[in-house]
Amino acid sequence: MANSKVKRFEMLVELAQDELDKAQETFIAVRQQLESSQEQLDSxxxxxxxxLSKIHNEKEVTTAQLQTTQAFIDNVNKAILSQKDQITQLTHVLEKAQETWIEKRARHQSLKNIHLKLKRDERVKLDKQEQKMLDELASQQFFYSKSSE
Incomplete structure (x- = not known):
């Protein structure tokens, strides 16, 4: 019975490891997305x-050029705001992914520790049984040798 308990916990540890691996992959993927988004924002x-500095350095700017430039700058500003929103969202997703990874890691470690304790306890129990059997065998051999004398 104890051996089957050890096996069940071994399966639980393996499942927890799979969950931990998936959580880690998710965390890494989101972190890479966030880094990429930050690079895009910087660009x-x-x-x-x-x-803007190019426009300021020009000596003569027509009204049409100024209007075109202003419309273009407005579009770039919208893109910057959109990128900042995306970074904010990804930051929240990253925090959640990190929390999940930490929880999965703690669960895996707990199950692993329980599994190791069960294995140790099983080994101690088997060692005691083996020693008891050896003691009984030695005792029987002693009595057998005494009775045959």
């Missing part, structure tokens, strides 16, 4: 800054 902000 948009650099582009915005460079474009």
């Amino acid at each position: 948009l902000q650099d582009y915005h800054t460079n474009h």
Whole structure:
């Protein structure tokens, strides 16, 4: 019976490891998405800054150019705001993924510790049984050798 309990816990540890692996993969994927989004935001902000400085450096700007540039800058600003919103959302998703990963890691470690304790207890029990059998065998051999004398 105890051996089947050890086997059941072994299965639970394996399942917990699978869940932990999936949680870790999710965490890594979301973190990479967040890093990519941050890089895109940085690029948009650099582009915005460079474009504005280019316009400021021009000596003569027509009204049409100014209107076109303003419309373009507005679009870039919208893209920057959208990117910031995406980063905020991904940050929340990343925090949740990290919490899930921490929970799965703690569960896996707990189950692993219980499994190891069960295995140790089973080993101690088997060692005691083996020692008892050896003691009984030695005792029987002793009495057998005494009775045959």
